[in-house]
Amino acid sequence: MRWQIPLLIVLIGGVFMAVQYFVPLEFSERIYEYCVDWVIIVGVFAMGLGLWSLFRVSVGKIQTKAQGWGYNFITLGGLFGMILLGLFSGIEEGKQFMNLFWYIYTPIQSSMFALLAFYVASAAYRAFRARTLVSTILLLTAVVIMLRLIPLGPVSGLNQTVASWILTVPNMAAKRAIAMGIGLGGIATALKVVLGIERSYMGKE
Template identity: 35%
Template sequence: MKTTVPIIVAFLAGVALVLAFFFDQRTLIGSLSQELRVWLSIVGGFTLLLGVVSITRVNYAAVKQRKEGWFFKLITLVSIFVMAVPALLPSSWSSLFGRQEGSIYDWLFLYMDAPMMATMFATLAFYIASAAYRAFRARSPESTLLLVTATVIMLWRVPMGEWFLDQLPGDIPFFLNTYIMNGINMAVQRGIIIGAALGAASMSLRIILGIERTYMGKG
């Protein structure tokens, strides 16, 4: 019961969506597939909420037990509620509620969340530079290729570097754009996409057939 029912559910849902590929949208199986996609979106939404509830529970337990760093966990909890609660309340009650322009949710996103997100990614520039300093050593032909390509691409993307490349004999920017970006880079991306897609397809088949069951956990 605990394992068989989920396997049957996964099988039926998976097979219905695979079969829908071969039928027109106006047929019963086609419309069923459309309905299942909406259902997936709804259940998927609940799984994301489950994650937030889980974060709240973990942080609340740490605050309650006054564990190390509990004050910062309290800040996380307060931030979750300050952002989420006004968004959950209907905008008909007040223009500050809901998600529309001028609401608390919108203000917190624009003036706190978005700048912090940009700063977090900007901080990575320093760590990438530091990692590059350690990793980019021309110790082998392969690592030299990596080093040279990265350096040339970085040069190419800044006005001064572009001017410098233009001074060299031959059309280096054209060569970079044609053979490196649209040639070698595209070929490798295609190879990786084909490999990953074959892996994803075989894993999907394993899940539909009930061979892959690790997502169910233990018990």
């Protein structure tokens, strides 16, 4: 009841959805759409679980006065501010909900990703050493690609040609090989889940 039926649901759901992909019937496609809706609906309720978890962690830190507990008021303020504005003022462009998105969420996210430019440059300076042939290949490729858009005088044209060739030939080959590896790994993992070999997502007894 606690293990067998969920595993049976995974097996039946997995086999059915995999097989129906190859059945070109309208009935099959309707069942497919209905099942995909199931996934979306369960996901909506799972989001509630995540929100509750965030609320509980933040309130817990405030109650226990953990280190930096005062910042959790800001988290809760942001969370409830967005939810209340979204529910009561709507989410159309120009509403306060979208203003919070454009003037709080977007600049912070952009700045956080932009910060990585500093960290990547710092890490590359310390780690990049042309000690072996493979590390030299990696270093040279990275340099050529990074200089692709920068004016280099008479060698700009040549650098752009080389960078373009790198991106469309050897880089393409590497990306395709990696994609195939990811694909095979993904299918193997999915089969393990469907066949009940991989069960860690169900938690412990």
